[in-house]
Amino acid sequence: MAGPSAAPVSVVLPTREWTVACDELAAQTTPADEFLVVCDRRTDPVVEAAAERAATVVVAGEPTDCSAKCNALAAGLARAAHDRLVCTDADFEHGDGWLDTVRRRLARTPDGHVLSTAPVLASEGPLGKLLEPSSVIGVARSVRFDTGVWGGTIAFRRDDIDLDAFVGDLRRTVGDDALLAERADGIETARSLVREMPVDGTLRGTVARRVRWTRMGLYLDPGGIASRILVSLAVLLGTLLAPFLTVPLVTGVAAAAYAALGVRRWTFLLAVPGYALVLAPLCYALFRVEFEWGGRRYRWLSLYDVTVLDRGEE
Template sequence: MVEPTPVSVILPTTGWNDACEEIAAQLRPGDELLVVCDRAVESVAERIDDRPDDVRLVVAGEPEGCSGKANAIAAGMDAAECDRLVWSDDDYHHPPDWLDGLRRDYERYGPTTEVPVFVGRDPLARLLEPTHVLSGTLAVSQGGVPWGGSLVFERDDIDEAAFLSDLRRTVSDDGLLMEYADITSVGRTRRVEIGGSVRETLENQVRFTKIVRHHEPTAIVGQFVLGTVLTAGCVLFPLPALVLLTAAMAGVYAAFGVRRWTFLAAYPVALAAIPLLAYGLVRRTFVWGGRRYRWHSKFDVSVEAE
């Protein structure tokens, strides 16, 4: 029996949590889990001391000129010992077959990503779920867009030196990876809770908009055109637009196995599409993970403590 290719799983986090336990339990001989933190976290170090050498703490340090997530991924890639790399986030459940699923995906398709389903934790985030299903779930599934929360690739799939150099001067890790690798999406979805307060949801909206602005600027034009058409249709033909948008969103939800009432918000979200887009573009800063970012251009980022 052929032994599976070893993988290095890179997990940025702020402390030891369920995701660490879930992934560590799935490691095979030769694999490693790199728990990446900004600083040495005693609770993480204590838990790792009780485990075999396949789980390591990587201290990334404070980011300078990039996001904390980008800094953590770069530090993890530098420290990783395997050529096959898996990126993960710590904010969703990793079932027992998660890592083996990504192994099989790579053998079959090469660089591969799973698909997120973003579920709101506060009223505004729940109201905006249809936009996340379209721009997060559907776009990742159909557009060859990587999701940094669950993907696999090998170092030879990218120009690693150039990628790491660029990663240390930008915000979006997966937005940048999209420019370096051809990613295949698989049908598996992972439920990810986002938001928690209205302010946090608004900050996320700004960040998501600016990722598209800097990595796919033509998509911003497309969003503006589509948003304008939808808004006009909703205003001029409110009842047909309400029925058609709700039915179409219900179909998208069903296609991805999303059983949430929030598809009913498709009509008001369509009315708000242009204001939301404008808000994300006009805001000069956003907060993410306790830091305030000013994203001047793709590779020009200022970071401040929040």
Template sequence: MGRPPTTVLLPTTTWTTACQEVADQLGPDDELLVVCDDESDRVADRDGLPAGVEVVVAGVPDGCSGKANAIDVGMERARHDRIVWTDDDFHHPDDWLATLNADYETHGPVSEVPFFVGQDPLSILLEPGYAFGGTFSVWAGDVIWGGAVIFERSDLDVDAFRKELRQTISDDGLLGEYIDVTTLRRARRVEMGGSVRETLERHVRFMKLVRYHDPPAAVVNIVLLLVLTAFSIRFPLGTGAVLTAMHGAIYLAFGQRRWTALLAYPSVLAMVPLMAYAYARRTFVWGGRRYRWHSKFDVEIVD
């Protein structure tokens, strides 16, 4: 017996390599909805789309992020009950969609994890911190990553979810409040940054996501980071050795062999001022729009 047909939602404004990779994996009854913002986006008038692929124009967001708006419209247009969310900024191997579907049959809703790879001096410095907070902690806590998650409509209250989605920033942060997933120890490399400014904007968004979707975790993170920083300053050699060994083990556990694990100690020292900066900032830029995130369901698009 074959698997159920699947709808893949991929928000993007351009036809990227990832779009083609996912399109090549579609079964005869699957569909890929490439969701863009506006008719002026380059992907909107692309000719010669592969079979099973449709471009959906979501329109300008109002009171939510562009990503949340795209996912909401995609959920409305999806023909199938089984749904996959993904992003356009990482490699999707040939068996990616088939493997996710097989994982669902075994575990129910599942998510993969990102491994963020720096593209500028600041993001390279922060790689070890993101390996811990954005990869290891996401896996250990069964947290959803919107870049690779599969579920079915029956796994959540779709109407209630979509109503709240249209009022917030984080699509996967909100989804995690509606369904429980098994997060797999399978990492996808995601390039981050490109400039120091881009890295700072991403960091602000990540910090605010935790603040609004999991306030207790935000408090725990602050306390632990302050304690760890104090130890790092008081006992630099011992703490540096432990941090380097721990992050090296995390890298290897997720199949990553990168020299940046050696930056674990300075990465930790950089996190306190960066966390203070993130909480002090009133706005951040994501996908070309500037947002002011007043509270979880109070989002202002500044420009």
């Protein structure tokens, strides 16, 4: 008799383009599984590509009071048929065995808990590289203490949360992963599912991403925002007052975080200037309510007050 790790899953993947991740997931799903590719419009390029693969297309339509990502997730989850639900993104490489690892870990996850992980944001842009070490340290901490929830890897059982309420709330907000964490009894963070995620390291892209994350933190985790500010201030003051202690200590912590996550990048050496720099976009984001994401522009005034300012390219 098949064990719980062999139970079929519904994989929900919001994307408008067919990417390498789509090919990987199409190859990793079994005939018993359900692979739902969710897009915005019937004219999106992914529709034609999915027709040639083992994927079912769900057209979510244009978002009205939420982000396109949340709108797509809501449509996919509402359509999903299986008890075990896996949500992921199309902008990182999943690698062989990713879905099998999710199945096994979800089978061991306690009832009421959500399985997730955290991403390592990898950028070749100068600003992205400077901000990377502090992010990696935060990822290592979240993995160690089971606090990380990332929309790129989320798995749970249908009865673990009030799914209908979650789908309804997705249609009026922006923060899909943080919103789910609020509804679960606990988080199981898997080190084996950590992935490097390529991100735009330009000034415009980095600032937009920071504004979105900061707004999410203000609405769902204000204590986390305060702790980031305090840590950055502590590193800055320590560097000014006791550089011979602070610089090797912070650099060493960053090196340990990279090693713990299996990340082989030299950027851990930028930890000290990165912590000093992170204060500027963080403070800017505290007072900014508009940002760009996925070709659209949004105004996010409170958790459930979202305005789509730009519907993107037709």
